[in-house]
Amino acid sequence: MKIHIIGGGNLGGAVAIGLAQFTLDNTITVTRRNVKLIEHLQQYGIAIAADNTKGIAVADVIILAIKPWQVDTVLDEVLPHLSGKIIASAVSGVTLGHLNKKVGGTNTVVRIMPNIAAQYGASATCISAEASDIAKLQPISDLFDKVGTAVIIDEKLMDAATVLGACGTAFALRYIRASMQAGIEIGFDAKTALAIAAQTALGATEMLLKENAHPEQLIDKVTTPQGCTIAGLNEMEHEGFSSSLIKGIKTSLKKIKE
Numbered sequence: 001m002k003i004h005i006i007g008g009g010n011l012g013g014a015v016a017i018g019l020a021q022f023t024l025d026n027t028i029t030v031t032r033r034n035v036k037l038i039e040h041l042q043q044y045g046i047a048i049a050a051d052n053t054k055g056i057a058v059a060d061v062i063i064l065a066i067k068p069w070q071v072d073t074v075l076d077e078v079l080p081h082l083s084g085k086i087i088a089s090a091v092s093g094v095t096l097g098h099l100n101k102k103v104g105g106t107n108t109v110v111r112i113m114p115n116i117a118a119q120y121g122a123s124a125t126c127i128s129a130e131a132s133d134i135a136k137l138q139p140i141s142d143l144f145d146k147v148g149t150a151v152i153i154d155e156k157l158m159d160a161a162t163v164l165g166a167c168g169t170a171f172a173l174r175y176i177r178a179s180m181q182a183g184i185e186i187g188f189d190a191k192t193a194l195a196i197a198a199q200t201a202l203g204a205t206e207m208l209l210k211e212n213a214h215p216e217q218l219i220d221k222v223t224t225p226q227g228c229t230i231a232g233l234n235e236m237e238h239e240g241f242s243s244s245l246i247k248g249i250k251t252s253l254k255k256i257k258e
């Protein structure tokens with residue numbers, strides 16, 4: 001497929017590099033107005049441009065990775081070149097209804113919510129479309145399965161997907177940072193503490209996904225009765241570990257809906 005990503009920022013750049021590295025037979029173009037800032041993408045075989053309409057006529061898929069307030073202007077600009085294409089919008093908060101009203105007709109419109117780990121083939125991507133377009137989702141779902149995991153969801157869960165899957169990257173990183181800081185306090189230098197904390201989080205995730213297990217099943221394997229793990233874990237829960245995470249995720253969702 002010919003994939004044209006409009007908005008080569010944090011997300012657009014990460015998705016472009018992921019698709020270039022983990023999918024075959026696709027050609028990728030990324031645009032942003034300050035094209036100098038995406039010159040590094042060329043080393044992955046990605047074409048870059050400052051003009052959104054350049055080459056867009058031959059694209060099969062247009063991925064929107066711009067800010068919500070830029071959507072209408074950009075769509076007005078590219079509308080004459082869009083006929084028959086799949087428009088995949090990663091823009092949070094802009095609904096299928098709004099997008100379909102702007103570009104509906106011969107185009108298939110889907111919403112995607114990837115995260116920046118797409119760059120390393122490890123995004124959790126949620127995808128949704130109107131019922132009439134669900135059958136046409138497959139190429140997008142296949143594409144994002146190659147840069148991680150793609151899940152098709154109801155659009156009403158898109159805000160929740162943004163919080164759990166996209167904001168979730170920051171939540172997971174803050175967990176690792178806290179572990180690292182604790183590691184320093186119990187004797188490691190910063191570099192070693194980070195290496196141990198990050199690899200331990202990666203290892204826990206690998207086990208969870210490979211064994212298709214519930215977290216508590218694996219926790220049972222590392223908690224010896226009266227041992228140090230359960231003592232630490234329960235102390236964290238007394239201090240509100242799970243509760244603060246749940247509250248934070250609910251606060252993010254409330255904020256996104258404002």
Ligand SMILES: NC(=O)c1ccc[n+]([C@@H]2O[C@H](COP(=O)([O-])OP(=O)(O)OC[C@H]3O[C@@H](n4cnc5c(N)ncnc54)[C@H](OP(=O)(O)O)[C@@H]3O)[C@@H](O)[C@H]2O)c1
Binds near residue numbers: 011012034035064113
């Ligand atoms: N970051 C994430 O983890 C993440 C995850 C999921 C979804 N999202 C969504 O993805 C969208 C982009 O987020 P982001 O974090 O990547 O923002 P960002 O880093 O600010 O990227 C937006 C990019 O759009 C470019 N842009 C602005 N106007 C343009 C135009 N007229 N034509 C072409 N490019 C244009 C900007 O570059 P120039 O100013 O140089 O044009 C900028 O590079 C947002 O709607 C966000 O909600 C982000």
